[in-house]
Amino acid sequence: MNAFSFIPLLLALVLSPLMLGVINRTKAFFAGRHGQPLLQTYFDLFKLLQKGVIYSRTTTWIFRAGPMIGLAAILTAALLMPLGKCPALLAFPADFLLFAGLLGLMRFFTVVAALDTGSSFEGMGASREVFFSALTEPALFIALATLVRETGRLSLSTMFGQASNAHWLHSGPVLGLVVLALVIVLLAENSRIPVDDPNTHLELTMIHEVMVLDHSGPDFAFILYTSALKLWLLGALALGVALPFSSGNPWLNLAMALGGMFGLAVAIGVIESVMARLRLRVVPQLLIGAGAVATVALILTLK
Amino acid sequence: MMTDLILVLVVLTNLKLLGSSRLGSSIRVVAAQGVMLGLLPILVHVHELSLHFAALAAGTVALKGVVFPWLLFRALREAEVTREVEPYVGYITSILIGLAALATSFWLGGRLPVSTGEPASLLVPSALFSIFVGLFLIVARKRAVNQVLGFLVMENGIYTFGVGVVAELPFLVELGVLLDAFVAVFVMGIAIYHINREFDHIEVNRLDQLKG
């Protein structure tokens, strides 16, 4: 472990809210608006942390623990995720299982906290969240298994360290399919269009936002920060597969990875601008499709 | 590499067909598949490119990418249907079955000792997969148009196999495939037209007066 390994973690902690800003600015650009400041998410976080918290009398400790456990889980996950060629702070065989597990833990407590309010709206959001994630998780796992199979490494850091442009030349279709599956997983997990609209105010159609309606103040700041980190980490995962190129110089690699991350943010903004939200009925088909794509990739590596 | 890309795209389009209910988009997907497969003979035999393969490619692209889709869209308009309703097997189940079939195709493709070049090891599995998907669509969908598409996909699978594995077979036989597809769709198109007129419906399921 060298000092260099702290960099992915630090970047994730510092820059993840900026990614949301970039997405929003891209969407504003497409809509012909000026849009909110790039640093708006930081302002929101700061503002929320200043405020007090209100808890409903019907809630229990679970409601209070939800945001904290979620943040803790995602911070632990951040320890495992490398950024491009730059290895993560922690790397051990099968750490990707822990990564996926931590995401699951975070989701579980968000859902339980939502159910704890006893509100029918939040229950509805929770049920959708669980349904959709039941479909995205197989896709995520199969995509990760394909990467393991393709690179022959069992840890996220070594996996991305091993991956190179030779992989794209040799088995381009496999990597392409994995990236496609991971991007769909990314969009679904972070409640972006075409699965969910983060800006909507119609509770009936929301998934993630509707679960966290009752949280306020620092708790909500935690949730906001958690989802920013989640977007960053899944983005880093997709990026590591999409851009496995190494320039030889670690600083240059890092710059390239950062450029890739914000390029990804712009791409998400573009997707959100040009696509409409899918009807809820059709979403499972998209997610199953992601799983199918990942499975095709896995079968291609198995042959 | 290009061959692999095309074959993977063929596999994906097959999965898309399994999960799609809109007949119009299915026709477009099959057309795209036809165009991609039309390029296949050129790519597979890039070192021994001859006029024969070029002609085959041009014919396939024209037929599968242009003529058939056009005929099918016409049939669709005549029939005034846009989507499959209540298929025998649901879309998500279909995709899952398709994935199982894909795995089986790869397993079988590995066991069939046919000599394909090293760069084209996906040929046999994807050919078998197309054959399976085509057969499945014919069996599991009710709309006549979907069944014709299924036949075309199956045909595409056989074509893939023929181009990749036994390309040295006489010209005549390769033409035979095209003839078969052409005539089959032509005949079926007329049949759809008739059936549509006779029953005001092209749902094959309704054609069940003859039983036992």
Add this chain to the structure above:
Amino acid sequence: MKHEALLWVLVLVPAVTGALSLLLRSARTILGVMCAGVGISLALGWYVAGKVLMSGPVSAGGEWLYLDALSAYNLGVMLLNYGLSSAYASVYFGVELREGRLTLHQARLFAGLWCGAMAAMTLVFISNNLGIMWVGIEATTLLTGFLICVHVTGESLEAMWKYILICSVGVAFAFMGTLLVGASAHGLGLSAPEVLLWTKLQAHAGSLNPICLKAAFIFLLVGYGTKAGLAPMHHWLPDAHSQAPAPVSAIFSGITLNTALYCVMRYVPIVEAGTGNTGWGLRLLTGFGLISILVAAVFVLLQHDLKRLLAYSSVEHIGIIALGVGLGGLGTFAALFHTLNHSLCKTLAFFGAGRLGQIFGTHDMRKLAGAIRVAPVWGMGLFGSLLALIGVAPFAVFMSELQILKAALDGRAILALVLFLFGAGVVFMGILGHAIPLAWGKTTSTVQPARAGILETLLVVVPLMFLLVLGIWMPEPLQTALNAAADVIHHVNPVLAGSSGGVMP
């Protein structure tokens, strides 16, 4: 050699006749020209087949055309049935013309397709190239598809749709099988035009890739089996047979099914030699045969429509032929003999069913009761052919089935023997239960008794006499032909007269 040129002429005659009939302006002339064309083909074909059977195989066109004992025998059977069916078609459609139910357009369509289908089937028998053989089957499928709906009705369109859809899938499978056969010949050093020649493949069968060949045979058996009506791929068959005009049903049952099964028979020696003579392919064939017999036995009991009943009976008989080939030895001989018997018998049955249908206006067997009183000639013909079909003693079908039983005993295939006997027994009772009321039951409808002309009487008497004579005494030339044809499929000791004609109970 002029025999070689004759092979080309054999395909050309029906093709030209078909084209000619599209130009003629009177429906009667069209039917006449059609019969004449088929008659010429029949004479030529029998002449060539006779030559081949006496003095060995003939080939032409750089070995692409080839006629050996097996194909000559099948060609002869096909031509015989086509001749009978054409004569019958002129009678059948003559009635429709009198009643004004056949337009000139329909007559042209019918004659064109009828002759076209004949040319395609001739091509199947005389081609040495397995790809061209496939083209012949494919063309047959397309041409006969339209024959089903000469009279466009909802039901006939449904039957045509089912027929074309199911058979096109079968034909596609057969093509895949043909490709796999080609793939199995990789590395044999055959030049491109030679790879699919049956004679070449036969000569090199031992060095073909066995796994490819097995995969190929599965595709071929399912593909051509669909066209031949082997269960469980027989679903198109009852509909197509019941909806097509009677002459078309007759060639469906009596000819196209055999033609498709002939294609499978062509591959049997190659597959057997290629897989080390382990009987793998034969066991598959036996299995499909038995399934067909049993499925047909179940469905025969449920039928009320006469033509559907006959269709299921065809499934049974095709199953019996497949079983015979699968058993090998005497079974092959008997299967080929059974091909002839079944074709004659089934065409006659459909002749009867068609004319009775015209007289009564229905094919429902409950309404056809007392057919013999209303139409003595056709009633007797139908009843006689039904008796022959279920294997009643003096008829030839009985003899061939008995030989297949003997082959099963010889081969110690006890399970096959039991299942075959069971299936045949059920069909026997099922059809007899329908046939007796049909012939002598109380007439339910008020239909005027119909008289039959000389041609119609001949059409009934000739096939029945044929079946009766063949059941009692097998002429020397036929036996030689059968032995030579069976020898192409299987190298075995020729069957002696004693074991074929002499086993009278």
